[in-house]
Amino acid sequence: xxxxxxxxxxxxxxxxxxxxxxxxxxxxxxxxxxxxxxxxxxxxxxxxxxxxxxxxxxxxxxxxxxxxxxxxxxxxxxxxxxxxxxxxxxxxxxxxxxxxxxxxxxxxxxxxxxxxxxxxxxxxxxxxxxxxxxxxxxxxxxxxxxxxxxxxxxxxxxxxxxxxxxxxxxxxxxxxxxxxxxxxxxxxxxxxxxxxxxxxxxxxxxxxxxxxxxxxxxxxxxxxxxxxxxxxxxxxxxxxxxxxxxxxxxxxxxxxxxxxxxxxxxxxxxxxxxxxxxxxxxxxxxxxxxxxxxxxxxxxxxxxxxxxxxxxxxxxxxxxxxxxxxxxxxxxxxxxxxxxxxxxxxxxxxxxxxxxxxxxxxxxxxxxxxxxxxxxxxxxxxxxxxxxxxxxxxxxxxxxxxxxxxxxxxxxxxxxxxxxxxxxxxxxxxxxxxxxxxxxxxxxxxxxxxxxxxxxxxxxxxxxxxxxxxxxxxxxxxxxxxxxxxxxxxxxxxxxxxxxxxxxxxxxxxxxxxxxxxxxxxxxx
Amino acid sequence: xxxxxxxxxxxxxxxxxxxxxxxxxxxxxxxxxxxxxxxxxxxxxxxxxxxxxxxxxxxxxxxxxxxxxxxxxxxxxxxxxxxxxxxxxxxxxxxxxxxxxxxxxxxxxxxxxxxxxxxxxxxxxxxxxxxxxxxxxxxxxxxxxxxxxxxxxxxxxxxxxxxxxxxxxxxxxxxxxxxxxxxxxxxxxxxxxxxxxxxxxxxxxxxxxxxxxxxxxxxxxxxxxxxxxxxxxxxxxxxxxxxxxxxxxxxxxxxxxxxxxxxxxxxxxxxxxxxxxxxxxxxxxxxxxxxxxxxxxxxxxxxxxxxxxxxxxxxxxxxxx
Numbered sequence: 001x002x003x004x005x006x007x008x009x010x011x012x013x014x015x016x017x018x019x020x021x022x023x024x025x026x027x028x029x030x031x032x033x034x035x036x037x038x039x040x041x042x043x044x045x046x047x048x049x050x051x052x053x054x055x056x057x058x059x060x061x062x063x064x065x066x067x068x069x070x071x072x073x074x075x076x077x078x079x080x081x082x083x084x085x086x087x088x089x090x091x092x093x094x095x096x097x098x099x100x101x102x103x104x105x106x107x108x109x110x111x112x113x114x115x116x117x118x119x120x121x122x123x124x125x126x127x128x129x130x131x132x133x134x135x136x137x138x139x140x141x142x143x144x145x146x147x148x149x150x151x152x153x154x155x156x157x158x159x160x161x162x163x164x165x166x167x168x169x170x171x172x173x174x175x176x177x178x179x180x181x182x183x184x185x186x187x188x189x190x191x192x193x194x195x196x197x198x199x200x201x202x203x204x205x206x207x208x209x210x211x212x213x214x215x216x217x218x219x220x221x222x223x224x225x226x227x228x229x230x231x232x233x234x235x236x237x238x239x240x241x242x243x244x245x246x247x248x249x250x251x252x253x254x255x256x257x258x259x260x261x262x263x264x265x266x267x268x269x270x271x272x273x274x275x276x277x278x279x280x281x282x283x284x285x286x287x288x289x290x291x292x293x294x295x296x297x298x299x300x301x302x303x304x305x306x307x308x309x310x311x312x313x314x315x316x317x318x319x320x321x322x323x324x325x326x327x328x329x330x331x332x333x334x335x336x337x338x339x340x341x342x343x344x345x346x347x348x349x350x351x352x353x354x355x356x357x358x359x360x361x362x363x364x365x366x367x368x369x370x371x372x373x374x375x376x377x378x379x380x381x382x383x384x385x386x387x388x389x390x391x392x393x394x395x396x397x398x399x400x401x402x403x404x405x406x407x408x409x410x411x412x413x414x415x416x417x418x419x420x421x422x423x424x425x426x427x428x429x430x431x432x433x434x435x436x437x438x439x440x441x442x443x444x445x446x447x448x449x450x451x452x453x454x455x456x457x458x459x460x461x462x463x464x465x466x467x468x469x470x471x472x473x474x475x476x477x478x479x480x481x482x483x484x485x486x487x488x489x490x491x492x493x494x495x496x497x498x499x500x501x502x503x504x505x506x507x508x509x510x511x512x513x514x515x516x517x518x519x520x521x522x523x524x525x
Numbered sequence: 526x527x528x529x530x531x532x533x534x535x536x537x538x539x540x541x542x543x544x545x546x547x548x549x550x551x552x553x554x555x556x557x558x559x560x561x562x563x564x565x566x567x568x569x570x571x572x573x574x575x576x577x578x579x580x581x582x583x584x585x586x587x588x589x590x591x592x593x594x595x596x597x598x599x600x601x602x603x604x605x606x607x608x609x610x611x612x613x614x615x616x617x618x619x620x621x622x623x624x625x626x627x628x629x630x631x632x633x634x635x636x637x638x639x640x641x642x643x644x645x646x647x648x649x650x651x652x653x654x655x656x657x658x659x660x661x662x663x664x665x666x667x668x669x670x671x672x673x674x675x676x677x678x679x680x681x682x683x684x685x686x687x688x689x690x691x692x693x694x695x696x697x698x699x700x701x702x703x704x705x706x707x708x709x710x711x712x713x714x715x716x717x718x719x720x721x722x723x724x725x726x727x728x729x730x731x732x733x734x735x736x737x738x739x740x741x742x743x744x745x746x747x748x749x750x751x752x753x754x755x756x757x758x759x760x761x762x763x764x765x766x767x768x769x770x771x772x773x774x775x776x777x778x779x780x781x782x783x784x785x786x787x788x789x790x791x792x793x794x795x796x797x798x799x800x801x802x803x804x805x806x807x808x809x810x811x812x813x814x815x816x817x818x819x820x821x822x823x824x825x826x827x828x829x830x831x832x833x834x835x836x837x838x839x840x841x842x843x844x845x846x
Contacts, residue, residue, distance in 0.1 A: 115724055203713055207845060219677040220837060221583060221604060374584040387590065466581060470539045471565030481546040481568040485716065485735060487743050
């Protein structure tokens with residue numbers, strides 16, 4: 001194995017850096033919790049019946065959210081990727097917008113919507129509101145995952161089935177089994193996002209496992225207890241992701257682009273009105289209502305609050321965008337290295353273990369990650385890291401590389417090895433094969449991974465609020481530190497500015513990437 | 526990314542604050558302008574339960590990066606004192622501030638104070654029906670129509686600890702049981718209490734004076750009242766500053782602390798967020814209450830903090846059951 005590692009210097013450097021810079025601090029912090037003076041009592045409390053019951057309750061809530069999000073997302077995915085429906089492009093983009101808004105902001109907007117229409121923000125039971133809001137937030141993720149699977153169904157399967165059976169049966173017996181891996185992936189990912197979510201349940205006063213961990217951290221300042229309880233959450237997430245990975249080892253999770261797709265597109269006749277109505281209804285619920293309420297409340301007293309909000313947010317733009325941009329580049333790089341090593345060198349054990357380490361860090365709650373990095377990097381001689389944005393870059397790479405590796409890894413599974421073999425036989429070096437064959441082939445996927453990493457980094461609050469260097473300002477932190485006592489119109493204006501900035505950046509990056517991909521592909525055609 | 530550089534310059538000071546950025550930042554900027562010392566701040570709020578700053582201070586204990594901790598209440602600074610994270614400091618500037626609002630050993634010094642008050646919606650509650658005492662909230666006529674913030678966090682925690690300290694465990698527990706029986710609404714934060722009262726979702730709620738003044742600025746329908754003015758008085762919660770033990774920029778830290786403790790800062794905070802000065806002779810805007818006209822609850826802040834640790838498990842059960 002040693003020789004293999006020498007032959008893979010880049011992989012070895014990235015792998016060891018990840019282990020030393022991110023995994024080691026977390027393992028150290030978790031380890032120290034077991035050496036706390038009160039470990040006996042804390043272990044008993046952390047694993048007592050009440051805690052387990054709370055964990056089960058949280059799992060049930062997360063499962064309900066994941067189940068309904070996947071169902072709705074699948075239906076949306078089918079309508080937008082398998083049928084010919086008016087305004088398809090518009091719906092494809094606009095229905096993804098809830099993914100760009102922090103779940104907390106979304107929850108606040110929905111509370112205001114209830115208040116606006118019913119004069120009572122608690123008109124629905126808190127559990128129901130919490131679940132509904134999270135379903136709205138996470139359905140686009142399911143739509144993205146299943147939509148990708150719909151696009152890649154070979155139309156021969158569908159046409160053969162339609163010759164012998166009805167459309168309904170073909171959906172149930174052919175299409176759904178074919179997209180099963182995506183349905184499972186969607187369920188697992190949304191389950192993990194939901195069970196780890198703190199802000200929405202806290203806002204609606206729903207007691208879940210994350211609020212319990214938060215209470216240990218912030219009310220009792222009992223770090224070791226919070227870490228022990230977090231371990232249960234980490235175990236569940238790791239187990240699910242591991243099971244999903246094992247079960248779906250060679251099946252695609254998410255791919256973009258319709259190049260080479262031979263999927264059948266259906267023309268809706270009678271169902272078109274109903275489908276369009278559903279799409280419009282969902283768009284209203286997931287975007288039009290929340291954004292409209294933000295607009296109304298931002299400008300209800302004129303433009304003064306918006307101008308003030310803009311002035312307050314101004315100092316945060318450059319740092320936030322630059323930091324997220326650099327973080328996304330690093331995340332894609334680490335994700336690519338991990339995915340490439342696992343896909344091209346399946347015999348390299350460290351390649352597999354790299355992916356499991358990414359998975360482990362992804363499952364670690366933000367607060368634990370933050371505390372771990374503080375304790376590890378706040379040492380004399382490490383100020384260059386601890387007192388600068390480098391500490392946040394490290395945190396983001398740790399937190400989001402798993403997603404990038406997953407997206408890129410699935411693209412690599414579909415990459416024909418014969419191309420690489422042919423180039424190798426023709427004498428192309430490893431570097432040339434990567435630069436001139438592999439990267440152009442998976443460029444759209446690399447861009448998708450970049451965008452996802454960029455959005456997550458730009459909107460992160462949980463980790464960055466623990467780590468941001470004194471004297472610096474980032475967009476989400478500024479909104480949260482101002483919103484406590486600020487007037488409602490100012491808070492809504494700031495939220496609106498964050499939302500519009502994210503949207504403009506994504507559209508801008510998308511345009512640039514489109515041009516670049518076209519140029520790159522032309523150059524190598 | 527102007528800040529990607531190593532910061533160990535001597536002409537700077539690092540401050541962590543749980544006071545809302547909207548109010549603390551102008552003070553820190555003014556100090557920066559007047560002193561020429563660069564202020565590098567970390568902001569946090571009660572809304573986020575101060576997870577960031579306090580947990581960061583605890584995690585940084587072995588190698589402090591912070592020089593000064595400016596807290597919105599005395600509760601957190603006592604945690605720091607108990608954990609040996611803060612150091613004693615005596616400021617001449619604060620000599621005329623009553624000893625009640627200072628730690629006897631100098632681990633924290635109080636200044637500009639807020640009080641716990643009742644806010645009510647004038648459209649929902651007639652003037653004659655407004656409760657005059659905190660104990661009135663257990664009255665049937667307010668059933669399910671009043672709110673408090675989650676007592677596990679923020680100033681409500683300290684308010685309850687003060688009640689336990691003042692009334693004794695038995696009476697305080699009975700009072701909390703009465704509140705529960707009267708269907709008290711437990712909001713996520715003081716800001717949430719403010720919002721619910723402003724929107725008329727509930728008739729009244731307990732919050733801090735800064736939230737109350739903000740609510741009254743935003744809506745004419747909101748009124749504010751100091752409770753128990755004929756009884757045990759209202760809880761007064763000063764802002765506090767603490768010097769961090771082994772602070773990297775100790776001289777600048779002391780200058781900043783003196784600046785924060787000055788009459789000028791108190792005057793500015795009175796204007797921006799209706800905080801009541803603790804120095805004598807500070808001019809306040811019209812409508813801002815003065816400690817001279819309020820009956821304060823008589824408490825020992827250190828003792829109340831010890832009480833807080835004692836009752837936290839009980840409060841958690843009270844909230845959850």
